[in-house]
Amino acid sequence: MLEKQFLIRHDSDRKSDVVMINTCGFIGDAQEESIDTILEYAELRKQNKISKLYVMGCLSQRFRKELQEEIHEVDAWYGVESVDKVAVDILKEDVPCGFVTQRVLSTPSHYAYLKISEGCNRRCAFCAIPLIRGSHVSVPMDKLLEEAQMLAKKGVKELILIAQDLTYYGIDLDGKSHIVELVKELCKIDGFEWIRLHYGYPLGFPNELLDLMRENPKLCHYIDLPLQRVTTSILKRMRRGVDREQTIGFVENVRKHVPDIAFRTTFIVGFPGETEADFEELCQFVRDMRFERAGVFAYSPEEGTPAYEMEDDVPDEVKQERVDRLMAIQQDISLEINGMRVGKTERVLIDRLEGDYYIARSQYDSPEVDDEILISADNELEIGKFYQVKITQADYFDCYAEIVGN
Numbered sequence: 001m002l003e004k005q006f007l008i009r010h011d012s013d014r015k016s017d018v019v020m021i022n023t024c025g026f027i028g029d030a031q032e033e034s035i036d037t038i039l040e041y042a043e044l045r046k047q048n049k050i051s052k053l054y055v056m057g058c059l060s061q062r063f064r065k066e067l068q069e070e071i072h073e074v075d076a077w078y079g080v081e082s083v084d085k086v087a088v089d090i091l092k093e094d095v096p097c098g099f100v101t102q103r104v105l106s107t108p109s110h111y112a113y114l115k116i117s118e119g120c121n122r123r124c125a126f127c128a129i130p131l132i133r134g135s136h137v138s139v140p141m142d143k144l145l146e147e148a149q150m151l152a153k154k155g156v157k158e159l160i161l162i163a164q165d166l167t168y169y170g171i172d173l174d175g176k177s178h179i180v181e182l183v184k185e186l187c188k189i190d191g192f193e194w195i196r197l198h199y200g201y202p203l204g205f206p207n208e209l210l211d212l213m214r215e216n217p218k219l220c221h222y223i224d225l226p227l228q229r230v231t232t233s234i235l236k237r238m239r240r241g242v243d244r245e246q247t248i249g250f251v252e253n254v255r256k257h258v259p260d261i262a263f264r265t266t267f268i269v270g271f272p273g274e275t276e277a278d279f280e281e282l283c284q285f286v287r288d289m290r291f292e293r294a295g296v297f298a299y300s301p302e303e304g305t306p307a308y309e310m311e312d313d314v315p316d317e318v319k320q321e322r323v324d325r326l327m328a329i330q331q332d333i334s335l336e337i338n339g340m341r342v343g344k345t346e347r348v349l350i351d352r353l354e355g356d357y358y359i360a361r362s363q364y365d366s367p368e369v370d371d372e373i374l375i376s377a378d379n380e381l382e383i384g385k386f387y388q389v390k391i392t393q394a395d396y397f398d399c400y401a402e403i404v405g406n
Helices: 030-046 058-070 083-091 129-133 141-152 179-188 206-217 232-238 244-257 276-289 316-339
Strands: 018-023 050-059 111-115 158-162 193-200 218-225 263-269 294-297 345-354 355-363 374-378 388-394 398-405
Touching: 018 030, 018 058, 030 050, 030 058, 050 058, 058 129, 058 158, 111 141, 141 158, 141 179, 158 179, 179 193, 179 206, 206 218, 206 244, 232 244, 244 263, 263 276, 263 316, 276 316, 294 316, 316 388, 345 374, 345 398, 374 388
Parallel strands: 018 050, 111 158, 158 193, 193 218, 218 263, 263 294, 374 398
Antiparallel strands: 345 355, 345 388, 355 374, 388 398
16 A cells, blocks of 8 residues: 555646656647746756656657756656656655556546547658557557446546547457447446547548447537648648548538538648648638638658658748638638527536636537637536536637526
8 A cells, every 4th residue: 555645736836846747749839848848847946946857758758868968957757658667766666556557537527538549550741649659559448448437437427539540449459440339339338428539530431430420419529630631742742641532522421421510620731842822722621611620730840750851841931821821711710600609509518617607618619629618607507517508609719608408
């Protein structure tokens, strides 16, 4: 039995004595944010305002040697698969078998993420994930169902499936995708009222999963699937495995199977060789497809990826200007779509109380990245509970609503 006790804070206000920084090494902006955070706490460590500083995660996995040489205030650096070692080093004693893998929620208690696989086999030219996380490895279904059962017993109402590529689940185990089978089994678990899907891939996405989404009330009519581009020549250089016609056909097929789906996607602008005509083609694609949710990132060359060897020939200022232009188009689309919700009744989940409003989400919105629905705090509502609301006002990325029932 462990005798030491630790109070764990997430995103703390610097009152912690031991600090653990979990880093991201996926794109340049995330790397910069991670390094800035490390340097901030390294200064506190230097001033003896904290006693220990540990760094783990993707950036540490990828650039550990270089970071160790430059930042000496960090007590230890860990990669992405060092949880057991971290616990032993911090606790300074043997850890009981299974202790490290006990799930502690860092999210609000009413929703949780379930990671169904690690790594990726797609090998897109711009992506560093295979360098950091390795090839695709599916978590065995029995372990996922066991973890999901545990989360349901803890009171989780919304389960969010995540992976680098949901659609590849199970292929590494026996050559066949088992994502539909997994989702069906998860839908059988009592307690979950919403199940949400994050990070699919257009190639090989099963229609059966879309049919299940349309037919099973537990599955949110929501999909997060990065398309990245639409121009065939760029998709080829990106090694995406699809062309323009397949990309458009995929989006149309998704909407055919689930007409009211909220389609979230992301795009990369400024990829090597991108012309103004290529960018305009992407803009028109976004106007035509009218995605409910979309994010835009400026391309950053990642060392070790195939695209790193390509000439980064789009100036940074042009990349940012294109990010802004495409997001402006998406912003107008978002306002129009939200405006169509005014007067409609939707079922929402209350996430938190913030100032004068309760912050809620519909099935069409994922936590932290999508639209929120604001309800006056004059109501006495329960966090983590579902309510029926009427949308009364729409903004670019939020809506306002009033309670009409439980």
